[in-house]
Structure formats: C-alpha cells, structure tokens
Amino acid sequence: xxxxxxxxxxxxxxxxxxxxxxxxxxxxxxxxxxxxxxxxxxxxxxxxxxxxxxxxxxxxxxxxxxxxxxxxxxxxxxxxxxxxxxxxxxxxxxxxxxxxxxxxxxxxxxxxxxxxxxxx
Numbered sequence: 537x538x539x540x541x542x543x544x545x546x547x548x549x550x551x552x553x554x555x556x557x558x559x560x561x562x563x564x565x566x567x568x569x570x571x572x573x574x575x576x577x578x579x580x581x582x583x584x585x586x587x588x589x590x591x592x593x594x595x596x597x598x599x600x601x602x603x604x605x606x607x608x609x610x611x612x613x614x615x616x617x618x619x620x621x622x623x624x625x626x627x628x629x630x631x632x633x634x635x636x637x638x639x640x641x642x643x644x645x646x647x648x649x650x651x652x653x654x655x656x
Contacts, residue, residue: 537595539643543650544600550654551624555596557589558605558612561619582607622646626653 544553563578579585582604589604596602605611612618620641622634632649635641 541596541599543643543647547650547654551650553600555592555600555602556605556611556615556617557585557592557602558617558619559585559609560588579607624650624653 547553559579560576564575565577576588576591577584579588585604585607589602593602603611609618615621615623616636618636620637622632622637622641622643623630624632624646631653632646634646
C-alpha cells in the first residue's frame with residue numbers, strides 16, 4: 537500500500553488513481569490467512585462491503601478515491617481483479633493490465649508503463 541500511494545503521489549498531477557474495493561480476499565469466515573491487518577467476514581450485503589471499504593479509507597486518508605463493487609462482483613469479474621489487479625485506463629481504453637495479485641502484481645511494471653504512457 538505504501539508503494540502504491542507513493543507512486544500515486546508522484547504522478548498525481550498527471551494521472552488520476554482510484555481503488556475499487558471488491559469482495560474480501562481473506563475473510564475470517566473463509567480463506568483467512570491469520571495475519572491480515574483487519575478481521576473482515578464475507579460481505580453479506582452492500583452495507584457490509586461499504587463498512588469494509590471504510591477501513592481502507594482510514595488507511596489511505598482520502599488520498600485516493602475508493603469505489604465499491606456491487607454484490608454481483610461485476611467490476612471484479614469484468615477486470616479479473618480477484619484479489620487485486622492494476623490497470624491503466626487512458627481515454628476510455630485499457631492501456632496496461634497488470635498481472636493478478638499478489639503473485640503477479642508488479643507496481644514497478646505499472647509505474648514504468650505509466651511513465652512511458654505519459655511521455656507519449
């Protein structure tokens with residue numbers, strides 16, 4: 537998170553950054569890893585998903601706007617974003633699609649691509 541926010545800060549004059557909070561990757565009543573910073577259950581309704589997104593908002597301090605996926609997980613499914621993924625969208629088109637996180641998630645590749653895109 538710190539690295540992402542640092543990149544967002546560095547490019548904030550040239551690009552807009554957003555988070556889309558999707559379903560919880562490691563819910564305590566599901567595939568819990570035991571050392572997650574928050575204990576969050578699977579969301580049963582949109583209100584619970586918004587409550588969980590508030591925890592993220594407290595971490596990033598309104599630096600990056602947070603949007604919340606609906607309970608049909610349409611954003612997560614459309615972008616293959618489970619549990620996380622980086623995209624760069626320019627003029628309505630995807631110009632960078634990062635690998636699925638956490639194993640193939642590379643902030644360095646995203647930042648390099650962003651720098652190249654902004655130079656063009």
